[in-house]
Amino acid sequence: MKIDEKIVSYFESCDSPVDKEGYLYKKGEIKTSYQKRWCVLKGNLLFYKERPSDRDLIGVIVLEGCTVQLCESEEQFAFSLVWSDPGLRTYKFAAEDETSQESWIKALLSANHNYLALLVTDMENKYKGEIKTLCVFICVGEKEDALFWRAAVRYQGYFVYNTDTLVTFSGERSSTFYQSTQTSALHSYPALAVVTGTSMSSNPVLHAPAVSPKTAGIRSPKLRHKGNANVLPISAPALPVGERSGICLGKEEFSKLHEDFGKEVKELIAEWSKQRRGGAAAQEENLIDFG
């Protein structure tokens, strides 16, 4: 079977990320003595040549279907790449010291394609799970039994929302939010930090409050501001009814968001109100009119 050598060579020499490189002693394929080789691991390919600066490769080992094992050897710090099917070979290596040996074994064990594929699938699923709770409503205050909500998005584990046309983020220890999920589970997350930025799409710089979150409920945390920051301390009176908030989401996006969350939020408000009044029938609250 042929292999296009130029393609393989090019992959080794190009500037794609190197997973590990260094000198290893490799047991010869013709002569059985161990020879010092410069080895380069990229993905599931282990290249080897005499010196780092050499342009020509001596060879490449495709690391699929093999296991990495410690082995019995006259050489110290030895390990081998073993293909278990009959007729398939074993490559023997020796590292220069124990640290190198451990490090190479670890890298080679996880070099195969499948390992990375599984890891990516896992990350993809996690990501999909996280973006389900990307947008929520946070209750930011109440006045005369009317609850005030803000649409918020998650960032760095905090909840961020804007109270004017610039994006601002508020740290309130007891802001609770009602998370809309398919299972309608009720969760409570503290919003812990204040971030300033100018738009939701750029990545704002996160400044963690200097004050520990335990005391953040008493006064607003001292922060470094960039631009127009609006901090909402917990002890402030409820928002004046007249306040309008500019939402940085597009009008259509926000209406859809509002609609989607509306039903669940109404139920949750009712439940919350019921609990507060000790079981008295809750009135259905109107969702805040963002104007």
Next chain:
Amino acid sequence: MRFNEKELVSLSRQPSEMAAEMGMRGPKKGDVLKKRLVKLVVNFLFYFRTDEEEPIGALLLEQCRVQKEDNQSFSIAYMDEAERKYLFECGSEEQCQKWIDSIVKASYEFMRKNLIYYRTEIHRLTGKDPLEQYGISEETRFQVTNGMQFMPRDTSSL
């Protein structure tokens, strides 16, 4: 250049969802279209003469550009060299697109980029590094290269 041929041939025998007969033309001038059984296994494209057990050859699917050539054909090109452009003729446009997508996604480098993307995004949303639980967050091959900083978060209050 030496390579572990037997082990690679063994790899080519692994079952694969993407295996089909199609027309294949080599990169060199004068190469003609031939019917081949083309099989995608991990980041290699193996090609066989129909009914033969051992592949004629293997193409490493890294640092290559896959593009649609016309309705039912796609090409794999390396190093922007005309002498390194392989052409494949599929049975249908649908099949052609499926192959293009599969080959792109099979590249180790593509998967690595995806991993870094998800890692960054999950961290952006949650403040936590999802690779920490696997104990591999320090590995060079998964490092975020776009300058985004992983800022430590004080979780002592949670």
